[in-house]
Amino acid sequence: MKSRSPVPMGAPMRVDLLNCADEPIHIPGSIQPHGALIFFTAAGEVEGWTENAPAALAAHLELAKPFGELGLPAEVTELIQESLDSMSEGEAMPMVAAITVGDTEYDCVVHAHEGRVIAEFEAREVAADTVAQFAIKAHSSIDRLRRQKNVDALLDTAVRQVREFTGFDRVMAYRFRPDDSGDVVAEARRDDLVPYLGQRYPAGDIPPQARRLYVLNTLRMIADVTYHAVPLVGAPGAAPLDMSFALLRSVSPIHVEYLQNMGVGASMSVSIVINGRLWGLLACHHMGPKRVPYSIRMAADVLAQVIASTIQGLESREEAELVERAAKVRTSLVESLLLEEDPLEALIEHADGMLVAARAQAMIATQFDRVVCRGIDQGSGEAIVATLPDNVHELLVRQCSADWPEEAREGLGKWSGMLGLPYDPPSKGWCLLLRHEQIEEVAWGGKPDKSGQIGPMGERLTPRGSFDAWHETVRGCAHEWEDGVLIHARMTLGELARVSNARRAQTEATRAQLLAMLGHDLRDPLHSINMAGIVLEKTDSASKGGTLGRRIQSSSNRMQRMIGQVLDMSRIDRGMGLGVALERVDLAALVEDMVEEARLAYPTIVYELKIDGPAVVMADSGRLGQVLSNLLSNARHHGEPNQPIEILLRRDDGRAEVCIANAGAPIPHEIESGLFNPFKRSSLNNPRNRTGMGLGLYIAQQIVREHQGEIAYRHQAGAGGQGTSAVIFTVQLPLAAQD
Template sequence: MEHGRPVDLLSCADEPIHLPGSIQPHGAVLFFTPGGTLEGWSANAPALLFIEAQLGTPYAALALPSAALELLGEFTGQQDDDIAPSVVPVSIGGADYDCIVHAAYGRIIAEFERRDVASSEVALFAVKAHGSIDRLRRQKTIDGLLASAVQQVREFTGFDRVMAYRFRADDSGDVVAESRRDDLTPYLGQRYPASDIPVQARRLYLLNTLRIIVDTGYGAVPMLGEPGATPLDMSHAVLRSVSPVHIEYLKNMGVGASMSVSIVINGRLWGLIACHHMSPKLVPYAIRMSADVLAQVMASTIHSIEARQQSELVERSSSTRTALIEDLLLDEEPLDVLKRHAQALMDSSAAQGLVASQYGKLLVRGDLPPGLAEAVIASLPEGGHDLVLRESLDGWPSHLHAQLGKWVGLLALPFEPAAGGWVILLRVEQIEQVAWAGRPEKTTATGPLGPRLTPRGSFDAWYETVRGRAIGWEQTVLANARLTLAELVRVMNSRRAQTEATRAQLLAMLGHDLRDPLHSINMAGMVLEKGNSQPTLGRRIQSSTNRMQKMIGQVLDMSRIDGGIGLGVALDAVDLSALVEDVMDEARLAYPDIAFELECSTPATVSADSGRIAQVLSNLLSNARHHGEVGKPVRVCVSTSGVDAVVEVSNAGAPIAPEVVATLFNPFKRTSLHNPRNRTGMGLGLYIAQQIVREHQGELVYRHADGQVVFALRLPLRA
């Protein structure tokens, strides 16, 4: 049978540790066929057990204690080749042993493990262990449970250090509780990479939940058997020899003996109880089994606590979602609502940052660097309706990698795609959350078998493994995000439907019920103005009705735009310079106190609907008149640039705030409604003007230069 093979850092990940071909020397092993004939033994078995080992010998013919033979007899001839271990105490040659027998993979395996403690002392330890189980069951939190467990395991086993590991979704592990000898360096709070426990080792931790190394300086005892026979699978064996890489790792930590107990929940390795002793130490099998039972109780209790925490998290998330939706139904501005609930949304999803957007406006929470929020939104798919998940740099466009910094985890909810409506939760990379115990000076050390990881060196390995990777989005968080997205979309659709219904009613009223009466009132105003009795009153009536007619026209135009009908422009050759002068003359007549100055006028002919372009120009002059500094002129310039004609309308004023610029061409802007400098404005003028210009294949843009607010109208020149 094969005994050992060279192992280094590159090969330890595929080392067949369940087939070591050797055992630890504090006991001996015999293994039999299902029929009970001897198939192999450890090299030290004849000397320790005082037997003559020969292949094919029936178990009953071996000079073993009667209790051991009776136990072997219970396993012989069984149909099931996977039977849990049974144990009996025996005495051989004046030495005490625990005889542990189990059946697995078509063989019966008998292990004789030396016991240095009397049976009476073992019983006392077992009583202590049962008391510990009762105390653990009363714990209400996982942290409290683990802290209590490591203290109690240390008390009844006597190890110098006992730690509780908790594994993350990526299989890296944190030391979350520790009880130690006062002179030992603390490991509490440290995290180790998943590579510290290779895949095959995790498998063994699930199959055999307790493993002990009595002396890290042991010399492995080879297994003997028929040449060419199938190697003995020792997955369930207690004396199994362990990987030389692991032995060197423990030696580098100054550990003389170790024991680990698996905490398994729903078939997954949730954590470990890891015990270290600075010198060799043999803990009797019965006491180890008490620790194993303790771990099973812990697993059950942890599962109950996590289920309760999960339920509380779901309830808390539901409350946050309900409060958010209720506020959205009452408030006009979604971003204002999201601002009030931002922290609750971050808490319920374990996020460290939040970005929300709508109509180009931004809400940012968290220490994001300038410009990152805009870049994050720009990286999202347009018109998407599903959640967007990113958990590492690989999920982001490559041109953003340098800008992202630590913000590598993203969960984005597109609540209103047409308006660029996003709620984005952000997580930092894992290394930002690790409480480092100190940077390692070196990552490997050279041992008898070549380069090996040192304990502190594991940090660098983990650092390299997870750099640029955030903690993955948990299923509970994703489920809540989907529910939240569905509710947000429902609210947005409801608001849109309500707005459409209200607008339809308004348009019907404006188009049918108001236009005719307004026309009659306007005619009456003209009569009064031309008469001699009330000329001032007549002019006032006409002015009011003209404003109302303009408002009605704007709303009807917006309805045509939103309905997809378009404004129906009729293109013809238009002298743009002449049209600008006509519109300015009308403005001068209407507002003689305002200085309208034509600074430049280059001849320019465009293909346009003169009435609609005059509407755009009138709106720009009106805005400049309303918002410009008092006493300063409104300036207009007509020029050409390449294949375009350009009309610039400017007024003296401060720059428009960035958040206002983002919604400048949106309808019903909050900044336009109830504006003291334009009380009758509804925020539709620029929206309609932009649509008119677009139907002319042109462009309408804002800029600020030299103390002037400038709106530039650009139209293609007529060929």
């Protein structure tokens, strides 16, 4: 077996921007030339090496030869043995020793990965005492970083300190966005270099597999971008060597070309990893070749860990403050909801606190088609409510205009971001938190696109060649909803839903008791009272007893109607419907009967009836009469005194249309939005309709819907701005098919 000859390991694939995302950069099959590498099996036998290793290390390397027989310095054999002894599940942490081979000083770093021991020998140009001085500087830098009170100051200090003890021409701090693009948020540079501070670099500059390696191996150095890679040789048939944690690993030719296009001669990157995520990056550039000793790089790596820890602490404190503030708002809101009769009033009362906790600029609360707004005009609020889907029970998140229904985008105005909390889906209860569009002027680090041209590897797609700031105005998106805000919103939604369910359960229990009382305990005595009123009226019609009898009948009939409305509402709310029995009905005759009945009951009111012709519909005459009676009653109660009530029946495009109009001002906008809701505040305790509960239009709408028809309100101004304006309710029903 020892007589076998090693063979090249891993031929580099042809790479351009079309396939760079698939490039296996962790198994390049080569290293950078300022060092050498040997790797061993888990049994400690040689499995392969770099072509330059025998000469650089003055070692006679053979496949399957035990590491102890290679004649390597004692410090190296000790590290290999320790790595083998400490290997767990094929892994062992890196260990380092300074050695000298001939006239060359090396930093020897040994680690284990996937069951192999990898020994790297990186040539060092700087003397050990100089390295020690750098280490002292790095230690003082760490102390300075820990004293910073915010992220911006922390990163600004970091780039200056790293440049000071490493000597790079430029050190930049990137902060990555959720879309993986990165902003240069801090920079220390040589005075003659073009600044990159404030520029953004697209996510494609760091492909996914490179991003993964930045998390696994937090420090990476390219000593000379013009290097010629040294290939690996190894046992025939051996698996490619995974160099994810190697120091000398060769880099992608695409990345090398990218750096060359920037005019960079050497680079070092130090990852800032928080909770397993690549939060940011310290990118160091030198305009010519540059080697930074291993121990100094490790100091920079420790610095990055201190940065990550400090950032995590700062963000945690900020998040804790947000959580505390949000919890107070949530607790206060829930208390109000439990006490306040109207949920919308409670939500608007706490709007300011909710907006601060969510970092939003406007809030909309809606239920039963009623809409109330804070920080946004009523018309825009209603337009946004119209975009909400039905039967949603989870948080609805919209970030950009593209997240909204296409037909609604033009009418959004400045609003792009929305958190929708569907706290009571059965009643279409929503609480909406809005963020306005964040118009952003982005200075890209070069135009973020691909270009086809002749590059060092032939004709192909290559990285962009210009890194001058390329400005773009980004529109249509709000500032992204933070994780803490989303968590708070979900918790608030849960609390709102629990309160709504509790209120609904309480209402259902109360309603069940009320309906039982209405249906049994009150109807029978009311019937008896009504009969007594009839008897009293007939027995003494000429005296005060007759008047009293009529009053008793009127009051008991009114109570009977109220009871009937409540029972109807209960059937509607339970999804039972009103049980209409459809038959052919002469709508003209029904309208005439209802108007005549109103004339007899209220002889002082003028009813102007106009019927354009016969109209036969499929209807339940009793229920349809209930609708007409309600609309006539509304016109009587809310119309201007001494003005006629107009009733028009006509046919239009296969439908029959009944219009009932009374003179009056338009219904206020805030009332109009909830006109067909039950128990409207505008109806309760209305001096012109003291016994109204706001159920009439609610029930009328359901009756019309069960007839496959429509009921609607509109206001008509007087001709030319003069004369009497009219409030008009219209009922449309499909005409019955002819026999």
